[in-house]
Amino acid sequence: MTTLVINGGSSNDYADMLPELAAGMVVFTQNPLPAPERYAHYEHVADCESAPYTELAALRMASDPTNPISFEHVLTDNEYGLERAGRIRDRLDIPGQSEASARVFRDKALMKDVAAHGVSVPAFARLDTFPDLLEFIAERDYPVVVKPVCQGGARDIAVLRCEEDLTEFSTCRWRDDLMVEEFVPGEVYHLEAVIAPDFRFIATGRYYTSCLEVFSGANSGSVLLHPREPMAARLADFFDTLLKVLPAPDVGAYHLEVFHTLDDRLLLCEVASRVGGARIPQLIRHTYGIDLKETWFRLATGLPLRAEPVEAPVVVHGEISMTPRAGRVVAVPGPPPFDWVAEHVRTLTPGDHSSGPVHSASNVCWTIVSGTDSSQLMDRLHECEGWLDVHLEHGAPELTP
Structure with missing residues (x-):
């Protein structure tokens, strides 16, 4: 059985997630992966998510006149590779x-054009020219x-609040x-799902701050909702309605x-057909005991699951990420001294230089905490953030000559 993998992340271990398939895997990856000798074919492609080389190489392999490869599955963890993977499936008639x-x-x-047939969406318009933006503002105001x-990752987003911003x-x-x-004021919630015939996993959460606030220096994070919380059911119903109008695959992961x-309505921000990023996979693992990518990929390749999700978790988890500032990192704290801290990771070390946040998940360190529900988690994240802020130190930004 030959499986084509188009990988983006640096921490994915496909041979560990799918040991039954590893020896037959053809892997193209943007970031180096551990122990590449475990795979049938392995190539590190520096710009794998943008360059079409993977398509060319895979199609050549499939049409090789002397030794054609019959791919049975195509896997990708990378949002920027989803359409490429789809084209390969279409071309080679792969499910x-x-x-x-x-x-x-x-x-x-x-997405919003299609979704509007099932759920509420904000007013929006595609912009072909700058006057299209002026017309939208004239109709909707700032x-x-x-x-x-x-x-992705809240990159290259602009919030225009006035004529000066325009x-x-x-x-x-x-x-x-x-x-x-x-612009929609209020809170932003998220939902993580893996859906397949005879399998359904859904977890819901709320962002600690808006993803856009990171670029203004705010710290980011997320808290999972306990399944018994009323908003968890509302979000699940919203997702089910949305999925009915979208062209969802038989087996899919969703973020x-x-x-x-502010008036208690739910509007679609966006939906992706892949696993959520940042520390969402860690929150799911701590709370429900499953790896989202492994679960998705094993279902997609017809393999039995090695772990089933916890149906009624005793506690749920939340995460706070400390946003980097421009300049040299002077001090990065270790784990906060609270017994409800479940995990703490430092991603930068003293002496490292930072240009500030480049995407919504940029951080100096991150901490996962446990709690009974999202309300307690938010309180604990506030306490954790305060302690980390006292012990985290940045130097002044360096002056450009």
């Missing part, structure tokens, strides 16, 4: 998510959010992949973000 399905989950404007339709935005180079939508408005 799984098609290119057309992947595009709906990647293109945020197309604030508005301008963002690329296929970007003027500043107009001095930036125009892009052909932009959309605009109304859904939902606005909870």
